Amino acid sequence: MSGRFSGRRAIVTGASRGIGAGVAERLAAEGAAMALVARTVEGHDRLVGSLQETADRLAAYGVPVALVPVDLSDPEARSRVVDTAAERLGGPIDILVNNAAAAMYGDVADLSLKRRRLLFELNVHAPFDLAQAAIPAMRAAGQGWIVNMSSASARSWAGPPFDLGSQGATTAAYGASKSALNRMTNGLGAELHGTGIRVNTIEPRAAVLTEGADALVGGKLRADQVETLEQMVEAVVALCDCPADVTGASMVSLDLLAEWDIEVRSLDGTAPDDSTTN
Known part of the structure; x- marks a missing residue:
C-alpha cells in the first residue's frame, strides 16, 4: 500500500454497503482516516451491509475510523455531520465523498410530491449542505476534494421514438435530481476554482451491481452493461486526490480510467484487479 492518503481525513456517505463501502475501504487502505456515514449501524431488514461491518473491514488498515449514523434526509441532523466527523477524527475534513442517494423510480405522471421532495432532499440538498459545511476548513487549508456520485440517468432521452x-x-x-447535482457541482467547482478545492461528479458508465442495484435490476442486464465495483471505486478514488485544475467536471468511470491510464486495483489496494478491463 502506498500511503497515498496518509494524513488526510475523509467522509464517505452511504458507507454501509456498495460503492460507498468500497470507496471507504480503498481510502482507508491507502492511509486515510475515515468517517463513515449512513443510517444503518448494525443491520438492515432487506439488504446486507452496515456501518459496523464496514468499520470492521477497515480495522485491518490501522487507521482511525468514526461512525456517524444519520438520516441525511433530515436537514437538522445532517447539519452536524461534518463537525462530528472532524471532532471524532481529530481535525478538519480533506475529502468528502457524497455517495448516499435515494433511488426511487416511478411513472412521472403519478410520482408523488413526497417522493419527489425526498429525491431532491437526499440527492441534491444533502450533498451541498455537507459541502458547504466542509468548505471553510478546506479553504483555510488551501486544498480539498469533494466528489459527488451521479448517474447516466441525468441525461435526457432523444426522441421520439x-x-x-x-x-x-x-x-x-x-x-432529474442527478442532473441538478451535476449542474450545482459545475457551479461550485467554477466558483471555488483557484482556492485549491476540487469539486467533481463521477458516474458509472455501466451498472455496478451493488446490493441495492442487484435487487432492482439484477438478471436484466447483459455483461457489457455491467462494470465492477473495483472499477467504479478506482475512478472515485482518482478524484479524491486529483490536481487543482480538475474541477467542476462531470466524469464517467471507465472513460476516466482509460483517459488517465489508471490501473484498477483491488479494494485493499495491494494488487491489480484481474477481473477488470478498461
Whole structure:
C-alpha cells in the first residue's frame, strides 16, 4: 500500500454497503482516516451491509475510523455531520465523498410530491449542505476534494421514438435530481476554482451491481452493461486526490480510467484487479 492518503481525513456517505463501502475501504487502505456515514449501524431488514461491518473491514488498515449514523434526509441532523466527523477524527475534513442517494423510480405522471421532495432532499440538498459545511476548513487549508456520485440517468432521452431501456421512464425523477447535482457541482467547482478545492461528479458508465442495484435490476442486464465495483471505486478514488485544475467536471468511470491510464486495483489496494478491463 502506498500511503497515498496518509494524513488526510475523509467522509464517505452511504458507507454501509456498495460503492460507498468500497470507496471507504480503498481510502482507508491507502492511509486515510475515515468517517463513515449512513443510517444503518448494525443491520438492515432487506439488504446486507452496515456501518459496523464496514468499520470492521477497515480495522485491518490501522487507521482511525468514526461512525456517524444519520438520516441525511433530515436537514437538522445532517447539519452536524461534518463537525462530528472532524471532532471524532481529530481535525478538519480533506475529502468528502457524497455517495448516499435515494433511488426511487416511478411513472412521472403519478410520482408523488413526497417522493419527489425526498429525491431532491437526499440527492441534491444533502450533498451541498455537507459541502458547504466542509468548505471553510478546506479553504483555510488551501486544498480539498469533494466528489459527488451521479448517474447516466441525468441525461435526457432523444426522441421520439424513445429508447428508454429496461426501467422505462420511471428513472426520470431520479435522473432529474442527478442532473441538478451535476449542474450545482459545475457551479461550485467554477466558483471555488483557484482556492485549491476540487469539486467533481463521477458516474458509472455501466451498472455496478451493488446490493441495492442487484435487487432492482439484477438478471436484466447483459455483461457489457455491467462494470465492477473495483472499477467504479478506482475512478472515485482518482478524484479524491486529483490536481487543482480538475474541477467542476462531470466524469464517467471507465472513460476516466482509460483517459488517465489508471490501473484498477483491488479494494485493499495491494494488487491489480484481474477481473477488470478498461
